[in-house]
Amino acid sequence: MTSTVPMVRASGVAKSYGSHQVLTDISLEVASGEVLCIIGPSGSGKSTFLRCINHLEKVDGGRLEVDGHLVGYREKGGVLHEISAKDAASQRRDIGMVFQRFNLFPHLTVLENVIEAPRRVRKQPVAQAKERARALLDRVGLADKVDAYPGHLSGGQQQRVAIARALAMDPKLMLFDEPTSALDPELVGEVLDVMKALAADGMTMVVVTHEMGFAREVADRLVFMDQGFIVEQGDPREVLAAPKHDRLKSFLSKVL
C-alpha cells in the first residue's frame, strides 16, 4: 500500500510537565518505509516525543498523526475529544515499541513473551501465534532460546527478543527508544544488525539513538533535538559531516 499519507506527521507538537516545557513546536514527517533517527543530549525531549507517538505520553499542543489518524484524540466538528482507553489501546497495537531497558516479561519464557500480545490482543490461535513467534525468533538469531527465561539471557539477546515481541503484532511503525544504551559495548552490534535488517525490509522506523554510525549508515533522515526544539535536520551524512548549528557541533564533538 503506497499511500501518500505520511506514517507520522507532527506539526507544532508541544508537551510540558507542569511549568517545564519538554517539547516546543516539534514539526516533522516520517514517510512510509522511512527510517528517522533522532539524536540529542539527554533531556532534549527526544524520548518524550517518541512516547507521544504511541500515546504513552499525552500531547498538550499541536497535531500529531499516525497513518492519518490523530493520536489520542478524535476530531468531531472541529472539536477534539479524548479517545477512550480501549480506542487508545487499539491505536497502539499497530505501533511497535522497543525500550532502552528491554522490559521483557520476566515471569514468561521467551516464546511466551512473544506470543502474549498476539494471543490476548489479536486473539490469534495459540498454534499460529507460536509458529509466527518461532519464525521471528529464528530471524533475530534466537531460535534456540525459545524456552529460556529473559533473566538467563544477555542484554543483547533480551533486546532482540523485545524486537521480535514488537514485530509479532505486525506493526506498521516501529519506535526504538535508545535500544542499545543499556547494553555492554560488545553486545551493541548484534542488536543494530537486527535493526539494519529490519530497515532493509522497508519497515518504517523512528529511532532515538546515540549510535552515530548506525544513524549515518541506516537513517534516511536525521533530526537533532535540544531543549525541546528541533535544531537541525536533514540527510544524516550531510548533517553529521557538516553540522551548521553550534549546538550540534558541540554535541557531536562530545559523542563522536
Next chain:
Amino acid sequence: MSDMSRGPAAQSAPGHDPIKAVPLRHPWRNVIGVVLVIFLAAFVYDAAVNRTAYDWPAVGKYLFDRRISEAAFITLQLTVYSMIGAIVLGIVLAVMRLSPNPIFKSIAWVYIWIFRGTPVYVQLVFWGLLSTIYPTLDIGLPFLPPIAQLPTDQALNTFWIAVIGLALNEAAYMSEIVRAGILSVDKGQEEAATALGMNWALTMRRIVIPQAMRIIIPPTGNEVISMLKTTSLVTAVPFTLDLYTRSRDISAETFNPIPLLIVASLWYLATTSVLMVGQYYLEKRFARGIDRVTVKKGAKLPQGDAPTVTGLAGAKTGQNDGPKENR
C-alpha cells in the same frame, strides 16, 4: 588459549596449591550452646516431674480426642475459606485502589478505612447480629417488592457468618499487601504491555499481578497463620465448634483447663507447620524466571552466539498471517 589451560588440571599446577588453613574457632558458641541445653533439660524435667498442673496424662488423653481433631479440622476450614475470600476481595480492592477510576478508588479507600479501623472481634459480634438487624435477605430492586426473600438465619448458619466476618476484615489487610506487591513491579512492565496494545485490565491480570505474587506471598503466609489463630475469636458470632472454643468447652466440664490449652496449642502449631510447607512450594512456583543465579553448570554463556540475521524478509511476508484488525 591452549597453553593457558584452565580447568581441573590447573588446580594442581605449581603456584595454585589449595589453601590449607586452620579454620577460625568459635569457643563461646559451644559454651552458650551447652548452657542453653542444660537450662532446657532442667525445664523439661521440672515440667514432667514436679508440675502436676500440666497434667500430662490428660494431655495425652485429649490430644487425639475426636472432638478436638474435628474442631481442628473446622478451624482449618474457617481459615482456608476466609483466606480465599480475603485474597480474592483483597486483589479486587487493591486493583480498584490503583485504578485510574476515581469512583473505584474511593470505594476501596472507604472499605479499607472501615474494616481496618474497627476491631475484628467487634465486627464478628456485628455479623452475629445480622439476623437481628436484617431478619430477611431480599433480592430485588430498591423500593419494589422483593423478587426473592429468605430468612437470614436460614440462609447463613453461624459457620458461614464467621467466614464472612473474618474474610471481610482480612480483605482490608490483604488489599494493602497486594497493593504493595503491585507497586513493586517495575513501571516498565506496564508500559511494555500498554505499548503492545494490551488494555489496563489485561496488563494487570497477565503481566503485573503474576509478578507481584512473588512479593505478595510471604506476607500472605503471615496472614494465613495469623488467621488460623484469629479464628479463635469466632466465639463472638457465636460459633463454638472451632479448636479454641471447643477445648475451652471441654475444660469447662472437666475443671482442668491447662492440659486442654496445651492440646489446642499443639494442634495450632501442627497446622501452622503444614501451612508453612505449602507456602514454601508456592514461593518456588512464583519465583519462575527470577532465579537468575541458578544457571546450570556447563550452560553456554549467553554472549556466545552471534545473531544470524539473514534479512527480515519473512518478517514482512508473514505479515498477513494473523487476522488483521484495522479500526
